[in-house]
Amino acid sequence: MILYLLRRALYAIPIALAVGFVCFMLVQIAPGDPINAIVPPDAPGDVVEQVRRDYGLDKPLPVQFGLWLFKVVQGDLGRSLATGRSVWSDLSTAIGNTLMLAVCASLVGFIMGCTLGGLAGTFRGTWLDRAATGIAVAGVSVPHYWLGMVMVVIFSVQLNWLPAMGAGPGGSSDWAWDWEHFQFLVLPTITLSVIPTGIVTRTVRGIVAEIMNQEFVVALRGKGLTRMQIFLHVVKNAAPNALAVIGLQLGYLMGGSILVETVFSWPGTGLLLNSAIFQRDLPVLQGTILVLAMFFVALNLIVDLIQAALDPRIKRA
């Protein structure tokens, strides 16, 4: 067991390094000299050369990668071109906001998906199953940025129930757990939760249907257990996989919330990325993507470890 955990953790290191390399290459594939990502375009020539030497940009690529990595490991993601502040200072608040949104959406998606998928898997072939499957397909095929707009049209424009954008009254970004702030979270959360709802429904339906067909369920039924007692057995068997799916979904939502954040002007990493792209603020772009991808790598690792801990059937060979 310990050996498996260690091996899995060790395997994450080369992946993390490679992810770092891809993020490093992002600036390299950007059109133009990477020096333009550091100095303003109107800087005099000798300053450019000085900066080039200071940043090690005159050295070969592998050496540059090493230098960059050395800084990143120490938590230095560089400075924003647009604001001059360190990338990390903007990023840390943005990540908090995105994480809140993604966690809420994952929770909603998990609860909805387990309910719908559980019902569909238990009552296979009935209208309930068809309805749940239909919702699942719609959930994975809907362009969620469009769904967000439709929600704004219905709940903000027509009904005037909920605010259309922002993360707090008067455009403030200080969060507090009261209705004043919470109402801003409702529409983005629902919009973002349709994808995990669809995916979890599909997965849970499949798992439950498979378990219900297994012999041990027949045996339990033969023993005279009630529906409720059988249900508990099914949950115990389905939980590790369902948790793994939603764990990964949390990571996908963290990375994929850029569209929804743009629709609702939610002050998270997505909005940060969006403005970085339009200002060609490559250090911010690179730093944000690196942190989000590392989060995903870590989440993958944690999900695998939890799954192994919960499910004794997973091979530890």
Next chain:
Amino acid sequence: MSTAAEAELAIQAKAGAGRSQGYWAGVFKRVRRDPVTLICAGLLLIMFLAIVCAPLLAPHDPYQGSMIRRLRGLQTPGYPLGTDELGRDMVTRLLYGGRLSWFMGIVPVVLAFGIGTTLGVTAGYMGGKVNMLIMRTTDVFYAFPSVLLAVAISGALGAGIVNAILALTLVFIPQIIRVAETVTQGVRNLDFVDAARSSGASGFTIVRVHVLGNVLGPIFVYATNLISVCMILASGLSFLGLGTKPPEPEWGLMLNTLRTAIYVQPWVAVLPGACIFVTSICFNLLSDGLRQAMDVKG
């Protein structure tokens, strides 16, 4: 008891009397009996014909706007679906917009299908170090959520259709490689491949004659499912301003430019998204139908 056995025999005799059915005949027969798949295929066909014939069908010029008739509502005489923020006819824009949206939804998947299948089958058939190299590289791209990877690549490369297609292709290649590698490994050790090998066929011949025929089906089904995802992602990139540039009509970009109009003409503003949704869900259901008809697992 005996009647059941007789009935069984009768069925067998009947089946034997007719010409034995090929695999594809069976697939078509199953598709024909599946109303959902048929409806989706029909809708997609109609949409495809409509966007191909856009110059014939469109009542107005897609680029010609007018400041006087900006943001008209639904059912305006002459403009059944209203006009956009620059006074251009929505019917025309939606018809023309479908061209780029479909193009950007399908081309990356086709490219990724070609490249991914080549690499995946190579990895699955060769095994060993080649497999290690290809599959571990794939793992790296799997470490990025797909939306993030697409945004990162096209964000770094800059806005534009070509860059967006490049980014999306790179997002889908690893996914297809994984599927191709898995199915190829399943086929590689079957008896008929061993037989071909022992009869002296070269690796290339074995792959071409024996492996590809058995793996292309499942990979193809998986790829049709990706079209749905790709369409949403491609329009999403345009929605962020990373794909198509104005004034080119494209559903995602139209959704973006109309976003400011949701307080004036909310139902006109959400129309392009509805088009993306219908296309995407049709491709998704079509893919599910094909998967069932072709009896592909996974």
